[in-house]
Amino acid sequence: MTRTERAQELARRLPRIYPTAHCELDFSNPLELLVATILSAQCTDKRVNMVTPALFARCRTAREYAEIPQEELEGIIRTTGFFRSKATSIRGAARDIVAKHSGEVPRTMLELIELPGVGRKTANVVLGNAFGINDGVVVDTHVTRLSLRLGLTRQKNPVKIEADLVKLFPREVWTLLSHWLIFHGRRRCVARKPDCPGCELRDICPSADRA
Numbered sequence: 001m002t003r004t005e006r007a008q009e010l011a012r013r014l015p016r017i018y019p020t021a022h023c024e025l026d027f028s029n030p031l032e033l034l035v036a037t038i039l040s041a042q043c044t045d046k047r048v049n050m051v052t053p054a055l056f057a058r059c060r061t062a063r064e065y066a067e068i069p070q071e072e073l074e075g076i077i078r079t080t081g082f083f084r085s086k087a088t089s090i091r092g093a094a095r096d097i098v099a100k101h102s103g104e105v106p107r108t109m110l111e112l113i114e115l116p117g118v119g120r121k122t123a124n125v126v127l128g129n130a131f132g133i134n135d136g137v138v139v140d141t142h143v144t145r146l147s148l149r150l151g152l153t154r155q156k157n158p159v160k161i162e163a164d165l166v167k168l169f170p171r172e173v174w175t176l177l178s179h180w181l182i183f184h185g186r187r188r189c190v191a192r193k194p195d196c197p198g199c200e201l202r203d204i205c206p207s208a209d210r211a
């Protein structure tokens with residue numbers, strides 16, 4: 001089976017295996033998703049979702065994020081880890097959103113990655129899940145691991161992995177693709193002991209029983 005054939009089969013199977021795959025961060029608007037995604041670095045979505053209700057109640061606009069004192073923000077987000085740099089990123093991004101984008105989260109990759117603390121991954125999360133724009137594929141630790149195990153790439157660098165994935169899958173599934181792979185990575189193809197015997201992809205996976 002070629003890499004392209006495997007990708008086609010995955011695009012056929014994964015939506016059936018994970019018909020409800022979705023972004024597991026809680027949010028109700030693009031600004032909340034941007035903030036939650038910054039908080040999710042090196043942290044579980046579950047932990048982020050425990051912190052964001054209080055944060056979203058305290059800050060409702062980009063201006064409020066720009067103006068919240070650093071120490072107060074650090075206190076609210078402390079349990080997500082790396083809270084000093086995350087607080088700095090959130091306040092910095094919010095300041096730019098107010099100053100350069102009239103307080104609205106921008107809708108393009110170029111504008112998003114210019115915001116402090118926002119890289120391609122965060123930008124892809126926001127574009128795909130808050131705006132419904134398939135600009136690229138979110139490549140996190142699960143997508144990296146599964147792309148390698150499933151033989152979709154040989155690259156280890158997320159930007160290069162993304163470049164391989166967008167060649168293999170049609171644009172309309174790019175956002176869903178990362179959700180499918182993340183769901184599979186959390187539920188079946190976990191990092192340490194993947195459940196190959198029970199895996200729905202075993203017959204097409206080049207790493208089956210070898211991961």
Ligand code: SF4
Pocket residue numbers: 149150188189190194195196199200201202205206207208209211
């Ligand atoms: S067969 Fe094993 S390595 Fe391959 S996707 Fe399934 S759990 Fe992961």
